[in-house]
Amino acid sequence: MQSIASYITLLGTVLLIGVFYFVISNSKLQEEYSSFSKKWYSFRGKWFIFLIILGTALTLGTLIPFPIPSQAKVYSSDDYQQVDVSGHQWYWTMSTDTVVAGKPVEFRVIGADVNHGFGVYNEDLELVAQVQAMPDYTNKLIHTFDEPGKYRIFCLEYCGLAHHVMMSELKVEAAN
Amino acid sequence: MSTTTVSNKISYSEAENQGALVAVKAHLIAAFLVFLLMMLAGATLRAAQGNMAPIGADVFYQFMTVHGAGMIGIAAIAGMAVLWYFLRQYVPLSTKIFWINFGIFLTGVVIILGSVFLGKYGGAWTFLYPLPGISMGAWSTGAAAAFLLGLLIIGTGFLILLLDFGRAILSSYGSFGRALGLPQLFGKEPLNPYHPATVVAGTMVLIVDFIGIAAGAVVLVMMLVNLYNPEFKPDPLLVKNLIYFFGHVIINVAIYSAVVAIYELLPRYTGRPYKTSKVFYAAWFAIVFMVMSVYPHHLYMDFPMPKWAMIGAQILSYGSGLPVMVVTGYGALMLVYRSGIRWNTSAKLLMLSIFGWAAGGIPAVVDSMVSFNRVLHNTMWVPGHFHFYLLLGVLPMIFGFTFYLLNGANGAQEEKPPLTERLGFYSFVGGALLFVGGFLASGASGIPRRWAVHLEEWVPYAQWSTLGAVLVIVGVLLFTLRVLTVLPKAPDPALAPAH
Numbered sequence: 033m034q035s036i037a038s039y040i041t042l043l044g045t046v047l048l049i050g051v052f053y054f055v056i057s058n059s060k061l062q063e064e065y066s067s068f069s070k071k072w073y074s075f076r077g078k079w080f081i082f083l084i085i086l087g088t089a090l091t092l093g094t095l096i097p098f099p100i101p102s103q104a105k106v107y108s109s110d111d112y113q114q115v116d117v118s119g120h121q122w123y124w125t126m127s128t129d130t131v132v133a134g135k136p137v138e139f140r141v142i143g144a145d146v147n148h149g150f151g152v153y154n155e156d157l158e159l160v161a162q163v164q165a166m167p168d169y170t171n172k173l174i175h176t177f178d179e180p181g182k183y184r185i186f187c188l189e190y191c192g193l194a195h196h197v198m199m200s201e202l203k204v205e206a207a208n
Numbered sequence: 209m210s211t212t213t214v215s216n217k218i219s220y221s222e223a224e225n226q227g228a229l230v231a232v233k234a235h236l237i238a239a240f241l242v243f244l245l246m247m248l249a250g251a252t253l254r255a256a257q258g259n260m261a262p263i264g265a266d267v268f269y270q271f272m273t274v275h276g277a278g279m280i281g282i283a284a285i286a287g288m289a290v291l292w293y294f295l296r297q298y299v300p301l302s303t304k305i306f307w308i309n310f311g312i313f314l315t316g317v318v319i320i321l322g323s324v325f326l327g328k329y330g331g332a333w334t335f336l337y338p339l340p341g342i343s344m345g346a347w348s349t350g351a352a353a354a355f356l357l358g359l360l361i362i363g364t365g366f367l368i369l370l371l372d373f374g375r376a377i378l379s380s381y382g383s384f385g386r387a388l389g390l391p392q393l394f395g396k397e398p399l400n401p402y403h404p405a406t407v408v409a410g411t412m413v414l415i416v417d418f419i420g421i422a423a424g425a426v427v428l429v430m431m432l433v434n435l436y437n438p439e440f441k442p443d444p445l446l447v448k449n450l451i452y453f454f455g456h457v458i459i460n461v462a463i464y465s466a467v468v469a470i471y472e473l474l475p476r477y478t479g480r481p482y483k484t485s486k487v488f489y490a491a492w493f494a495i496v497f498m499v500m501s502v503y504p505h506h507l508y509m510d511f512p513m514p515k516w517a518m519i520g521a522q523i524l525s526y527g528s529g530l531p532v533m534v535v536t537g538y539g540a541l542m543l544v545y546r547s548g549i550r551w552n553t554s555a556k557l558l559m560l561s562i563f564g565w566a567a568g569g570i571p572a573v574v575d576s577m578v579s580f581n582r583v584l585h586n587t588m589w590v591p592g593h594f595h596f597y598l599l600l601g602v603l604p605m606i607f608g609f610t611f612y613l614l615n616g617a618n619g620a621q622e623e624k625p626p627l628t629e630r631l632g633f634y635s636f637v638g639g640a641l642l643f644v645g646g647f648l649a650s651g652a653s654g655i656p657r658r659w660a661v662h663l664e665e666w667v668p669y670a671q672w673s674t675l676g677a678v679l680v681i682v683g684v685l686l687f688t689l690r691v692l693t694v695l696p697k698a699p700d701p702a703l704a705p706a707h
Contacts, residue, residue, distance in 0.1 A: 033579065033580055033582070033583045033584075034583055034584070034651075034652040034653070034654065035652065036580075037571070037574045037575075037580050037584060037589070037652060038648070038649070038652045040570065040574055041570050041571045041574060041648060044567065044570035045567045045570060048563060048566055048567045048570075049563075049567075051541070052541075052559070052563050055541045055544055055545050056544070056559065058545055058546050059544050059545065059546065059547060059548075059549050059551075060548065060549075061546045061548065062546060062547065062548030063546035065480050065547075068545070068546070069542060072542055072545075073542070076534060076538055079533075079534065079538070080530070080534045083530055083533065083534065084530075087523075087526045087527070087530075090526065090577065091522065091523055091526070094522075094577050094578065094579045095519055095522065095578065098515065098519075098578075099578050099579050099582060100508070100511055100515070100518065100578060101511070103511050103512055121342070121344050122344075143444075145338075145342055146336070146338055146339040146342050147336045147339065147444070147448070149509070149585075149586050149656075151586075151656065153654060157653070157654055157663070157665055158653075158654050159583050159587065159654035160583070161582070162509060162582065162583070162585060162586070163509050163511060164509045164510045164511075166444055166445065166448075166510060166512075167338065167444045168443065168444050168445075169444070169445060169510075169512050171510070171511040171512065172511065173511070186656055187656070188585070188586040188587070188656050188657075189336070189586060190269075190332050190334070190336070190339075190657075190658040191339065192269075192330075192331075192339060192342075192343060192344060192346065193265055193266055193269055193330060193343075193344070193346045194265070195269075195658060195659065195660075196265070196656075196658075196659035196660050196661050197661075
């Protein structure tokens, strides 16, 4: 996902640079505004319709199915591995530090004192899942680990002076 | 003060205009100095993450708090100065109230600086409840209270200024709807293409900012009460909603205030009028609601948020980019195309601002999609996108307006812009692109935001950004030298003939 985000941004920025270059390189010449304004304002309507269609497609494509797990649902221990996670200034507690790959994990995450951010990183330091750890609320994060290995837990919400040392580890073992 | 309306414009005495110009210049000079100081603080943060500035974590988070609060505050007041300068030409604004807000702002700033540098407060500008009250001994309750009080005082000043906006707009247009052009949009009044874009923007800013700051005041008071009476425990999710509503509105309004520089100045430089239209009114009317309703895109990772709020936020976040891409940006490009424009520093900066606003919107829209936010939220991607449209969008709007005041309506007349302006421009642009590129690449690599110390693997990204930040600072320093030496004595450009 991160590389797609980068490519979209890079492509969009380069296209915009191209449009601005075209306009700026054509700015010194002087031409009567009315000679082209009607044509280009008519193009604006098409540009608007294109953006609406693009937005509709993006909305449907990215929100169905909805990417955030249901918080009302009760996740059974038969189908889900369960880990209770609590964020404290400045450490994590987890009911277990070992899960298996291939079976979904339900992380039940709270902030014991202030807001924290529960971020799960793989061995290549890629962020694979996250959720806020909030006081007074239990956030249910569902994630299935595809690969076994040592995952790292970092805090992703600023929580005070030792925010950056709030780290823990999660072992993901291969399923039998 | 005279309230006679002549051809849509208010007539003031020469002394009143002179007083207003001095007030605007004071705002801009303060803004340049604060921008420069805040940039030095910001560059220090990136240098620390790049192992190039040996500062402790406590100092890092204090700098981070000052940088965040300071940049938002100064962008808000400088953007407001741009809007105020042009809006007073159409509705009768009070220079005295403009000064009062400035005085209250500076008072709030002093209190905030005291809370951070004397009281060691380092709870970030976001002051997420209950962090300000639970510092593990790093700062006192008094320091946290001073920070919150400083923000509350600054908000009060803005509310007073906005009340004056409301009075002036109502006295000239009778209702906010008419000022927004709604009777024209809905066909109840004939279309007037010379209805001022600045009045439309000013009315939007008034409505949205007033509500945003009022929400901010509510949450600040709740948190102040909690600090001294811990029995009173507000709901953390409600508080978070109020804080992000307030913060999102404030920073967006800085953009929508400063954008009037484009509507007012590009027509001067291109010799083509910026005419208002039904599309223009519709875009700004939509923005009134969108700016207030998109903020839940900050809360996607707070899973108890209602599903409808998240879906609405994603759709509206995309939608709020459309007026930029279809109305303001597109219209500005049309004005410039084959216009024979002379590229003085002001015109260059305004054109840059349109690019920065539009291009910075792309990573912002990406992050506002839930699927991407799951892996980008609270990584460096977030400061990456907002630095993109603040550094390359809002600041060039404010700078472009300043150089208009500084160099007169036609820029440096027939001459090329001075070397300091040319060098400053290219150093600023090159540095800013390098800087935001470093941020976005860091975010795509999963680097968390607000970390005083980075893992070894992440250090090169910070070093790359630090180089960009230094170039930005060199550019702004050169601009500031021009501003300090020329702006105080620059005559009113309104008296100079238009291009």
